[in-house]
Amino acid sequence: MKLDTAPSIATPAEALWVEGELVRDLMRTQRNTQSLGMLLVPVLLVMLWPDIPHAGLLAWAACATAVAAVRFAVLRLYARDVVHAGADSHIAFLRRWWPVWPASSLAWGLSTLLFFERAPLQDQFICWLALAGLAMFAIVTLSSHLPTMRRCLDALALSALAVMAWRMGVEMHFAVPVQHWWLMVLLLIFWQMLRLAGLRQHLTLRTNYELQYRNDQLIGSLRRQTQAALDAVEIKNRFLASAAHDIRQPVHALGLYADWLGSEPEMVHEIAPKIVESTKAVNALFDSLFDLARLDAGKVRLNIEELRLDTLLQHLELQYRPLAEAKGLEFRVHAVPGTVVSDPILLQRIVGNLISNAVKYTRRGGVLVAARQTRNGPRIEIWDTGVGIAPAHQREVFREFYKVPGHAGTEEGFGLGLYIVGRLCHILGHPLRLASRPGRGTVFRLLVQPTDAAQAAQRAASAIDRLLPQRAMAEIDAVVGS
Structure with missing residues (x-):
């Protein structure tokens, strides 16, 4: 040189x-x-x-x-x-x-x-x-x-x-x-x-x-790497603490029911449904954790195709109507004919989580699931007459493991449902808006814009960050309704 x-x-x-x-x-x-x-x-x-x-x-x-x-x-x-x-x-x-x-x-x-x-x-x-x-x-x-x-x-x-x-x-x-x-x-x-x-x-x-x-x-x-490692340790500790807390109650209940069944086998018809409910709670927790693990590892499989909205909502109605009616809630579905371009499994997971939350946090009244055509494209809305979410918590509910303090029904949840919804909305490019009034109810509006397969794959690959990306948070506008 x-x-x-x-x-x-x-x-x-x-x-x-x-x-x-x-x-x-x-x-x-x-x-x-x-x-x-x-x-x-x-x-x-x-x-x-x-x-x-x-x-x-x-x-x-x-x-x-x-x-x-x-x-x-x-x-x-x-x-x-x-x-x-x-x-x-x-x-x-x-x-x-x-x-x-x-x-x-x-x-x-x-x-x-x-x-x-x-x-x-x-x-x-x-x-x-x-x-x-x-x-x-x-x-x-x-x-x-x-x-x-x-x-x-x-x-x-x-x-x-x-x-x-x-x-x-x-x-x-x-x-x-x-x-x-x-x-x-x-x-x-x-x-x-x-x-x-x-x-x-x-x-x-x-x-x-x-x-x-x-x-x-x-x-x-x-x-940055040291901070990332410390953040990972903190998230792991929070993950273990939350998982241990959430799984303790259904597992403890399973043990009690098993002992009860062993001592009084003639009460099997009364005890069996309780064992089934506790098992469902454990399975729901593990399902959420596995969904979270796949998101964090960037291993979400995408299958972008054209699907009918009314068919999607009919499948969800079959799944969630019994849960709503078991609580004495009215469950209505209104779907206009039309098609959207998205991943059918992930889109069903998003809407299913939102419906599940609506049923869980509603004690009286009902839940409405509607699909509408708007100037910006098809929109799915989930209305409920539940406890609602205060403005101070409307962005926080999309954080991992976050539970609204003093919120009736949160003791049964894991703080992962809306976090996963936010991540999946970001990957598919479907903006999600929230409007809620405490004590009056909540509405989620999901704009099902056509998903670009290449961009969705790129966003899925970037989903290895364990915290909700800022871009996703920007797309989830916590809009307080009047």
């Missing part, structure tokens, strides 16, 4: 950050550098004053001071407007004001007009030494930004070489001592060595910032 080839950058974001930090590094050193340059101006004036025409000496000093004043103004502008800004602002600032730095180097390079073959030899040596020091100091302070460093070195070296060539060729007609030619050769070698050293230092700084960026990214990734 060539030395002047910058190391590869992984991403545009990394490239932008690294360039911004290199500009910050450059600007951090400039005030001290400029102060040192200003201190050298009176030193050269005092040293060359006895031997150099005063007009030329003062003109050069005025030029160097003016350039330094502009540079100080630029530094104040940077400190006022840019120092706390982002990488874009730093890069744009230097792109706008870069000529200030080579202009300063040019002013110092033209100082050779004052002393080369005009001042005593010892004064010339000191002046050359000052210029060499400034050039090497530029390597330290400017190498973080390679173009700026190169422009400054080039301006300093080329202006000095141009003055030497003018003196030796035009004013002295090449009748010069041989050491002048060696001096030019040494200056050329020194110039290229400084460029090479500056390049190496620049690559070192760039590599350090790239490593810093990647380390920060790695640390951030580790923090």
Whole structure:
């Protein structure tokens, strides 16, 4: 790899950050550098004053001071407007004001007009030494930004070489001592060595910032993974606590009924239905947990096809009407003919969960399941006259394991039904709206928009997050009815 080839950058974001930090590094050193340059101006004036025409000496000093004043103004502008800004602002600032730095180097390079073959030899040596020091100091302070460093070195070296060539060729007609030619050769070698050293230092700084960026990214990734692991542990603990709490009652009841049946077998007709109900409760819990596990693993199987809404609701009526009538509730189904594009099993699971909740939390009155045609497409509505949901809980009910505090009937639930409904609605692309009034009832409105198979598969694959995705929550608008 060539030395002047910058190391590869992984991403545009990394490239932008690294360039911004290199500009910050450059600007951090400039005030001290400029102060040192200003201190050298009176030193050269005092040293060359006895031997150099005063007009030329003062003109050069005025030029160097003016350039330094502009540079100080630029530094104040940077400190006022840019120092706390982002990488874009730093890069744009230097792109706008870069000529200030080579202009300063040019002013110092033209100082050779004052002393080369005009001042005593010892004064010339000191002046050359000052210029060499400034050039090497530029390597330290400017190498973080390679173009700026190169422009400054080039301006300093080329202006000095141009003055030497003018003196030796035009004013002295090449009748010069041989050491002048060696001096030019040494200056050329020194110039290229400084460029090479500056390049190496620049690559070192760039590599350090790239490593810093990647380390920060790695640390951030580790923090996120650690937090994800802690969240997973918390969810697991909550899962186990909730599952243990919910399963304890039906399992304990099964044990009691089994003991009762063992001691009084003649009461089998009375005890058997209770055992069946407890078994159903355990099975319902496991069904919900298995549904949740499939969602969390992203293993939901999709079978997108066209299906009839009235047929779907008829199947659900056969399943849930007996449950409603057993509680003394009126159960009505109103379905208009029509078709929708969705997954029949998952759609039935969504509507079935909503109907099950309506029956569970309704003590008097009834449940209405209706399918309507709207401007936006077919819509399934589940109405009940149950306990209702307070506005403060209408978004929370879609969270995993969430149960409305003090809500009659929640002691029989697992806090998973609406969570699974929300996840499945998100996967199928069916927006769900909720309106409820405590003590008056609840209505869920499911807009069955046509499901795009590719998009649904992509959403299903992203369902590995154990918490309800924000996109799904955005689609489940908890709208409070009037």
